[in-house]
Amino acid sequence: MNHAPAKRITPEDIKTHGLSDDEYKKVLEVLGGREPNMVELGIFSVMWSEHCSYKSSKKWLKTLPTKASWVICGPGENAGVIDIGEGLAAIFKMESHNHPSFIEPYQGAATGVGGILRDVFTMGARPIANMNALRFGDPKHPKTKHLVAGVVSGIGGYGNCVGVPTVGGEVNFHPSYNGNILVNAMTVGLAQKDKIFYSAAAGAGNPVVYVGSKTGRDGIHGATMASTEFDANSEDKRPTVQVGDPFTEKLLIEACMELMATDAIQSIQDMGAAGLTSSSFEMASKGGMGVELNMNAVPQREEGMTPYEMMLSESQERMLIILKPGKEELARKIFEKWELDFAVIGHLTDTGRMVLKFHGETVCDLPIDPLAQASPEYDRPWLASTKQPVVAAKDVKNVPWRDALKTLMGCPDVASRRWVWEQYDHMVMMDTVQRPGGDAAVVRIHGSNRALAISTDCTPRYVKANPFEGGKQAVAETWRNITAVGARPLAITDNLNFGNPQKPEIMGQIVEAIQGIGDACVALDYPVISGNVSLYNETDGKPILPTPAIGGVGLLDNLDQMTTLAFKAEGEAILLLGQKDDAGWLGQSLYLREVCFEEKGAPPPVDLAHERKVGDYVRGLIHSGKITACHDLSDGGLMVALTEMALAGNLGCRLENIAAPLHAALFGEDQGRYIVTVKAADAVATLEATKAAGVPAKQIGAVGGSAIFLGGESVELEALRKLHEGWFPAYMATAT
């Protein structure tokens, strides 16, 4: 190779590739003093980007609990894997596509779905469910409506076409997301436990195969873009957003599944962020191998593409496969049947180097292990967050409950998301047992009477006020939602969305939230098996609310033991379980924000031992068959939860025995609580048994009528339904 670079690297080149001066010094060290050429600089740039290297968060991510007897593969692979019995494994992960979705909402969100699907099926799993956690700015912000419309239709456009049901998720609004929306997509797949595919390359001489779509010039530097803040010119980055083709993805899923059923694959990885660079580099690195690629063999969509462009392109729907020797023709036939590109683009070597050839010339020659080893890892300075004062109920305005309830049911964060999920095919594959709108989505394991329960949660206003408690709460809420349908929570994926980690107060949020997540995972036996970090979610220096979105997965061993949140029958007793004496936590509540227009105070603390005890007990009750409905308490507290149960069952309730002061009891957001209903005749025995088990319990009313009745006053369900169902369609229908 002619090591003399064709063009000298300028300080400007280094800057546009997102490398700091110190990082560039490391580049020179890795290369033994020689300057990189542009291809090599590009490769360093993406491999050392925040997005690919986790350089700011790695130190703290390492502290998360990732092990349990049912964990088959924790973080580090394309997705995490858990054993769900009967020879099957569930494979899942959540990943962000925040920056591209803000710039080009339809394609940004669509390719987010495509990317996470590939992360899951690359491991041998057929995707069975998609979820998404979305955060938008203030509904009144001029861009919000356009972003909501684009993101929702992008998620639908992609997921509907590939034929994987989108079964749930969450949508929040807050002004802190005005300049940085969050689009976090999660996929859950199912695989045979003994047929899981990994990405570590092995076998010098084995062919490196490229399959899927052709490589174009789209998405170059996407990973670098996702590692910087936005400013007024961010819209100019539109060309870095990739374009999705769900039809090709569907073909790619089927072709990969067909190939995986044979014995041809040694290892496989999708080309996600940083495309061909990260896939080939990571596969070789994990396996301690070298790799040599012939860039002329890469299927190209456009003429005259350079190796630099090919290596950094983020064209979608592509996979890299290391085949076992002699399997090329078998694999080629399958991909040709599905009308996808198939090309042998190189082979593994035992040199430990990444060598790229173009027209016979060596255009890149990098040492893989030293580059990976030298990948920056920062112990960034961080500031502990300031503890907020506890807000006393007596200091919060006690608004008449009927008015407060109406306000909350129709507020942007509580209103029904029907407008969103009716645009998603949530029924294809015919295993969606609980559709969107419940506590957790329940998806049957095909051909069995077992099911997975899936929930995504995070309450960013809690995390902002106290990152540690907020981190705990996000984990606990998924655990509670999964418990509320009767499932055993097994593991989580975390999608950590924060601002600029170079600011100590933001780094403090990251550190403390991770500590909170870790504590909750340990206490609940609920390890982290995969995840993604999205930093630099700031515009003009203004960060988002810290948003560590958690996706939890649990198992229902017997679908006949499942419960739903809808009230079932007139006269059934309503029991509140898990309410500790110190009732009525209004700090950081939606009541405070939506009814009193204040965002303040400490968020409700999560007593993890209590959480565990109450949840395990409730799950046992559900399995005993005594419970007719169950719902966890979260945003809006007791009254919002009861109203959701009433609306779902089209049955009202008569409430009594509510503690004082009323606003705190009805709208406080104390954690670790559930409402259950039982037949009237079972009420006393259930209460006694629950208390005997050390779980606080009391009857707070009975199901019946067509309104919510309390203390001689009532609100008709139909009025509440109108408010609850009305907000979203009305908002989206009005002109911007």
Added chain:
Amino acid sequence: MRAAVIVFPGSNCDRDIAVALEQSIGKPTTMIWHQDTDIPSDLDLIVVPGGFSYGDYLRCGAMAAHSPVMREVKRRAEKGMRVLAVCNGFQIVTEAGLLPGVLMRNRGLKYVCKDVHLRVEDSQSAFTAKYKVGDVLRIPIGHAEGNYFADEATLKQLEDEGRVAFRYCTTKGEITDDANPNGSQRNIAGVLNKARTVLGMMPHPERLADKKLGGTDGRAMFEALVETLA
């Protein structure tokens, strides 16, 4: 009864309807890849399933309608073999000329996935024999292009010949504009050919044919086919 499901690149309800058929038939359904024109000779029913054949990139169903296997399906249909075409399948068979009319973009311009109610308008076919005219079924839809359109003469002919199989309706069976999820003319959700051997419909009967999924109103269609064609 022997049934087969056509699989186009981009079909995604092929497995679903095969599962629903198998529940009623009690034996496996044949899956036919779009490039196979060698359809088994003893078939009683062929299903053109839902999905996004060829990505729906040109116009929904347009490319699939011209695939080799559809020429063969058409030939068999003309000889009287039953064809059930659901969702994208309905779009494909209208493009192929097996049924009149077209499916346009939904009135609301958005993809819609939800349960709708259908009033049964015909019980004189192998598909609808187990329903009674006037029955109200709850069946899901999932489409962005289900807005049925045909010219007045065609609509009149369909009505005169009793070939409207299902109409979108309220829970009580009333045919109202509010109950119409996509703007279809005369609330039409499904139509039959003249010989009543081909049924095209936008709703997915297979999606509510299992108690665990919350409803079984679709199952009678598969049972009727088994009884009629056994």
